[in-house]
Amino acid sequence: MSFEYAPAPESRAVVDLKSSYGLFVDGEFVDGNGHAFKSVSPATEEVLAEISEATEDDVDKAVAAARRAYTRTWSTMPGAERAKYLYRIARIIQERSRELAVLESLDNGKPIRESRDVDIPLVAAYFFYYAGWADKLEYAMPGSAPRGSVPLPLGVAGQVIPWNFPLLMLSWKIAPALAAGNTVVLKPAETTSLTALLFAEICQQADLPPGVVNIVTGAGETGRALVGHPDVDKVAFTGSTEVGKAIGRTVAGTRKSVTLELGGKAANIVFDDAPIDQAVEGIVNGIFFNQGHVCCAGSRLLVQESVYDDVLARLKRRMASLRVGDPLDKNTDVGAINSSEQLSRIRDLSQVGEAEGAERWSPPCELPDRGFWFAPTIFTGVTQAHRIAREEIFGPVLSILTFRTPAEAVEKANNTPYGLSAGVWTDKGSRILWMASQLRAGVVWANTFNRFDPTSPFGGYKESGYGREGGRHGLEAYLAK
Amino acid sequence: MATPVLTSTDALRDAVSTPAALRRFLHGLPGVDQVGCEARVATLSSRSIKTTSKQWALDLAISMIDLTTLEGQDTLGKVRALCAKGRRPDPADPTCPPVAAICVYPDMVVTAKEGLDGSGVQVASVATAFPSGRATLDIKLQDTRAAVADGADEIDMVIDRGAFLSGSYQQVFDEIVAVKQACGRPGGDSAHLKVIMETGELATYDNVRRASWLSMLAGADFIKTSTGKVQPAATMPVTLIMLEAVRDFREATGRMVGVKPAGGISTAKDAIKYLVMVNETAGDDWLDPHWFRFGASRLLNDLLMQRTKMTTGRYSGPDYFTLD
DSSP states (O other), rough: OOOOOOOBOOOOOTTTSEEEEEEEEEEEEEEOOOOOOOEEEOOTTTEEEEEEEHHHHHHHHHHHHHHHHHHIIISSSSSHHHHHHHHHHHHHHHTHHHHHHHHHHHHHHHOOOHHIIHHHHHHHHHHHHHHHTTTTTGGGGTTSSSSOOOBHHHHHHEOOOSSSSSHHHHHEEEEEEEHHHHHHHEEOOOOOHHHHHHHHHHHHHOOTTTEEEEEOSSSSSHHHHHHOOOOOEEEEESSSSSHHHHHHHTTTTTSSSSEEEEEOOOOOEEEESSSSHHHHHHHHHHHGGGOOOOTTOOOOEEEEGHHHHHHHHHHHHHHHHHOOOOOTTTSSSSOOOOOOOHHHHHHHHHHHHHHHHEEOOOOOOOOOOOSSOOEEEEEESOTSSSSGGTTTSSSSEEEEESSHHHHHHHHHHHHHSSSSSEEEOOOOOHHHHHHHHHHHOSEEEOOSSSOTTTTBBBBGGOOOOOSOOHHHHHHTBBBBB | OOOOSSOOHHHHHTTTTTTHHHHHHHEEHHHOHHHHHHHHHHHHHHHOOOOHHHHHHHHHHHEEEEOOOOTTOOOOOHHHHHHHHHHHHOOTTTTTTOOEEEEEEGHOOOHHHHHTTTTTOOOEEEESTTTTTTSSSSHHHHHHHOOOTOSOOOOOOOOHHHHTTTTOHHHHHHHHHHHHHHHOOOTSOEEEEEOOOHHHHHHHHHHHHHHHHHHHHHSSEEEEEOOOOSSSSOOOOHHHHHHHHHHHHHHHHHHHOOOOOOOOOHHHHHHHHHHHHHHTEEEEOOOTTTBBBEEEEHHHHHHHHHHHHHHHSSSOGGSOOOOO
């Protein structure tokens, strides 16, 4: 007998999609002066809405609004008052969580299970967490300001976020910035602007003073205008290492402070004494969560040779039970690739993997005809010299390597220009601690992977960026030293 | 060093060769990470089973029930009533499947056998000084033989948890082997043996995995979580570990072993979650009353109520469903 799960689609009715969206500047929705662009559902290629592109002029207005709000209201408001707004926003996010989750899945292609159970609850959690800090800033960086005085905000923050966790990345940027007393101009990614614009509506609903949060939509040009704007005091970016480097060059020599959270090629390291069934879950969660569109994805699996066959067999069996398809179906595990550009990149690099001699495997799975899809894929026989072991693929593609000793695992894990995250699977506590001290990665997960929490700092070594987001450390990036 | 579970039949033969080898084998099984195991259960529990699949799952769950009465106050009348209920759970709807078995104390086997005659519903009897198992081996074996002689199709034995927790794995193993022998009938066939591990007393997930392998190596036809007399009884994480164990055991030996969570599963919603877990862990070969059972008394009526709701579109009150 086989257990077929009947379609269990989450209703779209909860989302009120407009045909076109403008920018959010100074508390109001306004039309941008650039060309309108389309936001499509990656699962069906259906056009969801047209969105205004912000020109340099629009960005200028948004920064001016943020400056006014900073000077006149937000930076002088007592922290406890700012906290009330943040708590209110957090509560509205919880109240409207279903709407936000459905819209996120529609626009981004991620499964509703993830947007409902991971993204949106975390978004609310980040706002709640930083709301709590707003009136306690003197304890955020002990010793940095004279006793009894409150550390000062930086001013206007220009923030550019990626398309993989649209609303979650917004919360990582906006919540600490606002708690510390800064105002923000945020640019969402051009393929996933819709939840940021719904967030703007939530700001209105929460009676947030105009200009404290401004959203400018658009692609690279808009981002450049924002990052390069002379009246921006602080630049925060999450995205590719390539763009991060360009931003680094733009702001070099200016007074702007910068945090960059860039790419990764994380090693997920499985020792022979690992809790094997949970390790296999962790491998799957590490690379197939959010279609592998995760900067800290465990895209390089390092397995101790003595358990390689066993782990591989279990991994393949587990992958065969992954359900790929309609992101709005509540039983979907792996959704759609966010854009055709990203899909081409994943395809290209996978072909390179085959051409370089690695063995490619995917479970049998039917992909929809329309939309952007890529089956969960693993490569075996991969070595450090393969491009698929070195370059960030940012898709559901896992490169599997082996090691013999802990020292070799560390050496291979660190042999990358990136250093965002790593995972260690072993029953031995002392080995976890030793590995964590050796790995050059901002986050080291032990017997788990891709777990996030507002109290925990997150950020990279080497070309994965600098600065930390989350936790007390995340506030430092928005306070004057 | 962990022993790979996808191991050979030879390795398993070695594992039971001496007490020390058995201990090494059980302690070499991969550990279970509690947080990860419970997280997996939470994800599986979020599956949404609707419409046709829900209908199918409800009927399957009914057909997997070991409808149970294990009380000091059990009477012949009570057991007869339960048999009638098990044969025809919903008198108003002949399409409703019967349950898998009626589970009773050994002295009720004869009555249950009569009550179920010709129905295909099995009689399961607990034995071996259920629920504590604190009796001498010869009494446990006699308990088993009596139930089998009275016609029990299935025997639900309890392991000696005290021996297990003190590390006397060989003693637990030998006892299961002996009870398995006592399940034999004169014709050469044998009553099905379910081994109750009482996971609530084993306390750790690592112990649940070890006890599962120990029971399977000793010849269990089914591994069962609980007596229902100890809290916690069946939980999803414990059942997940057992499902992984039977899956791995078949990989290693080719032999299939059944799984029976018992106690504490009282709603249709929970039962469907278990079926999802069976489906995505052991696979659909186990989605069959021969290989998966629910030990329950209250669960049946909730399944019936949901079933009626699916066919009529309306919820009816508890008075429309028989007590036993």
